[in-house]
Amino acid sequence: MEKEQHLKNLIELKSGTVKSFSEEIGLAYTTVRSILERGILNAKVENVIKICRGLNIKPESLMQIDDSLISEALTTLIELKATRQKNVLNYAKEQLKVQNQKSTNISSINEYKIKYNNKEEKIPFTRIGTTGAGVGVGEELDDDIIEETVYFDRSEVDQQLLETADFCIYVNGDSMEPTIKSDTYSFVRRTNEIRDGLVSLVIYDSTVLIKKIELIDDAINLVSLNPRYETIKVKPHHQFKLIGKIVQ
Numbered sequence: 001m002e003k004e005q006h007l008k009n010l011i012e013l014k015s016g017t018v019k020s021f022s023e024e025i026g027l028a029y030t031t032v033r034s035i036l037e038r039g040i041l042n043a044k045v046e047n048v049i050k051i052c053r054g055l056n057i058k059p060e061s062l063m064q065i066d067d068s069l070i071s072e073a074l075t076t077l078i079e080l081k082a083t084r085q086k087n088v089l090n091y092a093k094e095q096l097k098v099q100n101q102k103s104t105n106i107s108s109i110n111e112y113k114i115k116y117n118n119k120e121e122k123i124p125f126t127r128i129g130t131t132g133a134g135v136g137v138g139e140e141l142d143d144d145i146i147e148e149t150v151y152f153d154r155s156e157v158d159q160q161l162l163e164t165a166d167f168c169i170y171v172n173g174d175s176m177e178p179t180i181k182s183d184t185y186s187f188v189r190r191t192n193e194i195r196d197g198l199v200s201l202v203i204y205d206s207t208v209l210i211k212k213i214e215l216i217d218d219a220i221n222l223v224s225l226n227p228r229y230e231t232i233k234v235k236p237h238h239q240f241k242l243i244g245k246i247v248q
Contacts (some may be wrong), residue, residue, distance in 0.1 A: 004036045010055050039131035044053070046148075124152030125186070126167040129208050137214050150185070164247050166190045171202060175224040176210050180246070186210060188244040194220070201243040204232065210246060 015021035165187035
């Protein structure tokens with residue numbers, strides 16, 4: 001969680017507290033706090049982008065930083081007097097300018113995520129929420145789940161798939177690998193028919209998950225394809241709802 005601690009340090013340096021920063025950028029305090037606690041890679045792309053804009057940094061910078069070096073630099077910077085802090089800032093800006101002149105290549109997971117929001121020569125499609133791996137790390141329903149439009153390259157998706165699906169959802173966990181990979185989109189067709197073996201999008205205890213349904217007598221199990229994750233046994237007193245089947 002070193003990157004998240006670095007992000008928290010930047011937020012507090014800019015606004016004093018995480019709550020004040022959340023108000024400044026128009027993002028719920030609980031959402032920002034959740035990102036700092038769960039990890040940047042488990043967060044919605046649009047929320048990470050909003051935070052980075054508020055800090056005037058590029059999203060990919062969070063993936064490329066040397067955590068130990070940044071931590072030491074921040075500690076030293078805080079101890080300097082204001083005039084010397086300004087000297088350090090001016091030098092850092094000059095170094096960034098030189099670096100950008102040499103290369104503009106980006107290599108990070110955020111580039112992969114962000115490219116879907118480039119609207120040039122893209123196919124629009126409806127997206128809702130995100131889903132995570134395993135119990136408790138999926139997208140919770142009170143985390144500002146919204147319906148929005150994302151854009152895919154024509155070469156990346158089959159037109160028939162788009163016609164079959166009702167919406168897509170971003171996968172930010174590895175519980176269904178190797179079939180459904182993390183940091184990709186899954187396409188979903190709405191259905192309320194529960195069938196054995198159906199790979200489905202479900203809500204379990206206010207958490208959105210993709211799991212394979214296993215029916216044993218009158219019991220329902222939610223199975224991960226990745227053997228590292230345990231099967232979830234749906235209890236009668238727990239919330240469970242089938243949203244749709246994965247059609248990709």
